[in-house]
Amino acid sequence: MYDLVLKNGLVYIDNYFRNLDLAINGEKIACLGKDLKGKKEIDVEEKWVLPGAIDAHTHFSLPFYDSIAADDFYTGSIAGAAGGVTTFIDFTAQENKEGLISSINRRLKEAKPSAIDYSLHACIAQFTEQVADEIKLLPELGIRSFKIFTAYNKIGRMQNDENLYRIMELCKLNDILVTVHAENGMVIDYLTNEAEKRNDLGIKSLSRTRPVFTESEAISRVCKFAKFTGCKTHIVHISSGEGAEVLAYEKANGAPVSGETCPQYLYLDDSVFDKENGHYWGCCPPVRPLGQQDRIWKCLDNGSIAMVATDHCPFNKKDKDTWGGSINKLPMGIPGIETMVPLVLNGIIEGKIDIKSAIKSISENPAKIFGLYPEKGSLLPGTDADIMVYNFYKDQVITQKNLHINNDYSVYEGLKIKGKNSMTILRGKIIYDENKGWLGKKGEGRFVKRESPNPYFFK
Numbered sequence: 001m002y003d004l005v006l007k008n009g010l011v012y013i014d015n016y017f018r019n020l021d022l023a024i025n026g027e028k029i030a031c032l033g034k035d036l037k038g039k040k041e042i043d044v045e046e047k048w049v050l051p052g053a054i055d056a057h058t059h060f061s062l063p064f065y066d067s068i069a070a071d072d073f074y075t076g077s078i079a080g081a082a083g084g085v086t087t088f089i090d091f092t093a094q095e096n097k098e099g100l101i102s103s104i105n106r107r108l109k110e111a112k113p114s115a116i117d118y119s120l121h122a123c124i125a126q127f128t129e130q131v132a133d134e135i136k137l138l139p140e141l142g143i144r145s146f147k148i149f150t151a152y153n154k155i156g157r158m159q160n161d162e163n164l165y166r167i168m169e170l171c172k173l174n175d176i177l178v179t180v181h182a183e184n185g186m187v188i189d190y191l192t193n194e195a196e197k198r199n200d201l202g203i204k205s206l207s208r209t210r211p212v213f214t215e216s217e218a219i220s221r222v223c224k225f226a227k228f229t230g231c232k233t234h235i236v237h238i239s240s241g242e243g244a245e246v247l248a249y250e251k252a253n254g255a256p257v258s259g260e261t262c263p264q265y266l267y268l269d270d271s272v273f274d275k276e277n278g279h280y281w282g283c284c285p286p287v288r289p290l291g292q293q294d295r296i297w298k299c300l301d302n303g304s305i306a307m308v309a310t311d312h313c314p315f316n317k318k319d320k321d322t323w324g325g326s327i328n329k330l331p332m333g334i335p336g337i338e339t340m341v342p343l344v345l346n347g348i349i350e351g352k353i354d355i356k357s358a359i360k361s362i363s364e365n366p367a368k369i370f371g372l373y374p375e376k377g378s379l380l381p382g383t384d385a386d387i388m389v390y391n392f393y394k395d396q397v398i399t400q401k402n403l404h405i406n407n408d409y410s411v412y413e414g415l416k417i418k419g420k421n422s423m424t425i426l427r428g429k430i431i432y433d434e435n436k437g438w439l440g441k442k443g444e445g446r447f448v449k450r451e452s453p454n455p456y457f458f459k
């Protein structure tokens with residue numbers, strides 16, 4: 001008799017749906033089979049039984065100018081669980097040239113209230129000799145990825161090409177993944193300064209000062225560095241079709257690179273900036289002109305972009321409103337963790353992506369790229385029972401009032417899609433049920449140590 005059996009579901013295993021029961025003992029998946037008996041049994045007939053989703057890009061409580069992102073580690077994890085996410089990866093924040101270990105320890109403390117499992121990418125804002133020395137210590141701590149920026153010079157985060165190259169050399173030596181926010185920061189700063197002189201810093205200038213080529217050029221440069229150094233490299237939040245295609249080209253030509261996009265770049269275009277409060281959609285890189293989105297879908301469908309994450313970084317209206325009409329003062333970022341799964345899986349119904357690519361992009365692939373597989377991102381017996389029970393045919397209209405995110409608007413308000421998470425299980429425990437709501441507990445999430453990135457994605 002198993003602790004819990006999900007009965008008669010469509011269980012996604014080895015790239016196919018099979019009509020099976022899934023049994024859980026304690027925190028682990030015990031087995032898959034027919035007529036399994038449990039102390040507790042739940043009928044999930046006609047629902048999809050999928051690995052819990054992984055959001056590998058969140059910014060809980062991120063300070064931005066005078067504001068702080070509206071979701072903290074607890075509220076953000078509730079929103080994630082409601083949307084089928086069982087693991088997220090957030091970021092450390094290096095302050096005042098401090099060392100990596102101290103920035104990691106501080107963020108680990110902040111993350112403790114999380115109610116779902118998590119890891120961290122270590123951010124390098126200032127590349128000092130101490131940072132260079134400490135890189136080798138990270139694998140032991142189970143932190144296997146860095147985040148670096150080729151933009152944000154004005155807020156002290158940008159790496160120049162020399163530092164980028166050195167970081168990649170060191171990470172290659174230590175088998176650590178380098179993740180890159182790839183935009184050409186120098187050109188963006190020049191265009192922004194020029195726009196300021198023209199008094200042209202309204203929300204529409206976000207597109208003019210960060211044109212598509214500033215992303216695709218940076219992606220191309222970073223990929224070429226990756227190829228020469230041999231450093232496994234991952235480009236985060238790819239926003240343009242052109243950028244996605246450049247990544248595909250460099251990958252096909254031997255660069256050891258993977259990429260992620262976010263739902264906002266698949267669903268939104270820059271016409272949102274024509275709305276009354278267009279600045280509520282402000283994030284970096286910005287959403288792009290119509291036509292770019294389908295090109296990203298294609299790259300996600302054919303696997304040249306392997307995964308989706310959210311860059312979840314919501315600000316309340318009052319925080320966005322502190323911008324005073326200038327993108328130079330706008331807290332950048334939008335919500336995403338709760339709506340990632342249904343937006344990606346809705347792409348199947350819309351004919352944008354096949355089932356296999358869609359499901360892999362939100363669980364198996366991020367787990368493999370970030371060294372969490374098979375414990376996370378799989379339904380293999382013996383691994384963590386992190387599961388999402390998904391109702392693929394349920395209609396939903398995305399609206400702020402039904403969401404658990406801690407901010408006061410949704411960038412997808414009114415969008416009609418098919419599919420909704422029905423239940424989320426974290427290590428054997430039901431933490432969200434569409435009828436009963438939130439059932440998890442503050443602090444029940446665990447820090448997960450990660451292995452090196454799966455070489456398959458970086459061939």
Ligand code: URP
Pocket residue numbers: 059181282283284285311313332333334
């Ligand atoms: O606008 C965004 N994406 N804010 C979060 C910081 C980042 O660049 O990832």
Ligand code: ZN
Pocket residue numbers: 181236237284
């Ligand atoms: Zn970024």
Ligand code: ZN
Pocket residue numbers: 057059237311
């Ligand atoms: Zn980000």
